[in-house]
Amino acid sequence: MEILDGKKVSNQIKEELAVEVAQMKARGEKVPHLAAVLVGNDGASLTYVGSKVRSCEKIGFESTLIHLPEETTEEELLKQVENLNKNTDIDGYIVQLPLPKHIDEQKVLMAVDPDKDVDGFHPANFGKMALDMESFIPATPFGIMELLRRYNIDTEGKHAVVIGRSHIVGRPISILLSQKGKAANATVTLTHSRTKDLKAITVQADIIISALGVPNFLKEDMVKEGVVVIDVGITRVPDETRKRGYYITGDVDFENVSKKASHITPVPGGVGPMTIAMLLKNTLLARERHNASNA
Ligand SMILES: Nc1nc(=O)c2c([nH]1)NC[C@@H]1CN(c3ccc(C(=O)N[C@@H](CCC(=O)O)C(=O)O)cc3)C=[N+]21
Numbered sequence: 001m002e003i004l005d006g007k008k009v010s011n012q013i014k015e016e017l018a019v020e021v022a023q024m025k026a027r028g029e030k031v032p033h034l035a036a037v038l039v040g041n042d043g044a045s046l047t048y049v050g051s052k053v054r055s056c057e058k059i060g061f062e063s064t065l066i067h068l069p070e071e072t073t074e075e076e077l078l079k080q081v082e083n084l085n086k087n088t089d090i091d092g093y094i095v096q097l098p099l100p101k102h103i104d105e106q107k108v109l110m111a112v113d114p115d116k117d118v119d120g121f122h123p124a125n126f127g128k129m130a131l132d133m134e135s136f137i138p139a140t141p142f143g144i145m146e147l148l149r150r151y152n153i154d155t156e157g158k159h160a161v162v163i164g165r166s167h168i169v170g171r172p173i174s175i176l177l178s179q180k181g182k183a184a185n186a187t188v189t190l191t192h193s194r195t196k197d198l199k200a201i202t203v204q205a206d207i208i209i210s211a212l213g214v215p216n217f218l219k220e221d222m223v224k225e226g227v228v229v230i231d232v233g234i235t236r237v238p239d240e241t242r243k244r245g246y247y248i249t250g251d252v253d254f255e256n257v258s259k260k261a262s263h264i265t266p267v268p269g270g271v272g273p274m275t276i277a278m279l280l281k282n283t284l285l286a287r288e289r290h291n292a293s294n295a
Pocket residue numbers: 045047048051094095096097098119139140234248267268269270271272273274275276
């Protein structure tokens with residue numbers, strides 16, 4: 001059994017990005033600039049946005065955090081988005097999800113300039129991705145594909161079972177895994193809450209991508225020997241004996257499933273860090289595309 005070490009691979013990717021940034025600087029070019037908009041004080045969101053800012057600093061990107069109060073109106077947020085679209089200094093930005101309930105998430109995501117949409121959540125990017133056109137690929141699915149690639153895990157002709165049909169993980173990873181091309185060509189089954197007899201499907205899987213957010217959901221009797229398991233679930237479980245007052249856990253009963261798996265991602269240290277690395281990668285791509293269009 002081999003652990004797919006997302007922490008290690010993400011650090012490698014960040015080192016590669018740092019080299020590219022240094023070369024940009026040496027050529028006298030502007031370095032990539034990523035912005036994040038955070039509305040409210042959700043703990044997990046603060047952690048995620050914080051580590052994004054630290055990663056930017058580490059590799060030489062510029063970063064801007066726009067932290068707005070919970071009571072921000074939809075109109076005010078749309079104004080911020082409009083300003084970011086207009087600000088030519090910003091190469092890419094994300095609006096951290098979830099947004100407070102009084103704000104229409106879809107309306108906000110639709111307002112993001114697709115050329116700055118490093119999350120790849122705008123319909124223009126999602127559509128291009130589905131059609132194999134150049135776009136921004138959402139960071140989590142992009143990170144999963146990159147992790148498989150860097151561990152030389154062959155997906156060609158394999159049966160990949162995706163659990164969860166969210167717009168940010170399940171749906172896009174099912175598209176990417178089924179695409180033509182070197183790193184994909186899998187046969188994909190996309191399962192969800194209405195799937196009948198999930199176990200009958202997961203036991204057939206060569207690769208399982210679990211993106212559900214239910215701790216200990218995937219158990220050893222649901223997988224076959226030699227399966228590749230990618231655990232995208234991240235749940236905070238309150239625990240007062242821990243320094244931070246919680247621990248985080250994935251969807252997979254790691255202790256038992258890992259005995260049968262050929263490869264498995266841990267939580268923490270698996271897909272999460274890869275997500276951040278690929279968001280940075282997308283920001284570098286945005287900078288390069290903006291450079292090319294200005295030339
Ligand atoms: N517009 C938008 N884009 C996102 O990509 C986005 C979002 N909103 N909202 C929330 C989710 C979640 N997400 C994570 C990224 C990294 C870790 C991560 O690095 N996790 C660490 C542990 C962090 C901890 O200890 O809490 C790990 O798995 O090792 C977690 C979660 C990005 N998301």
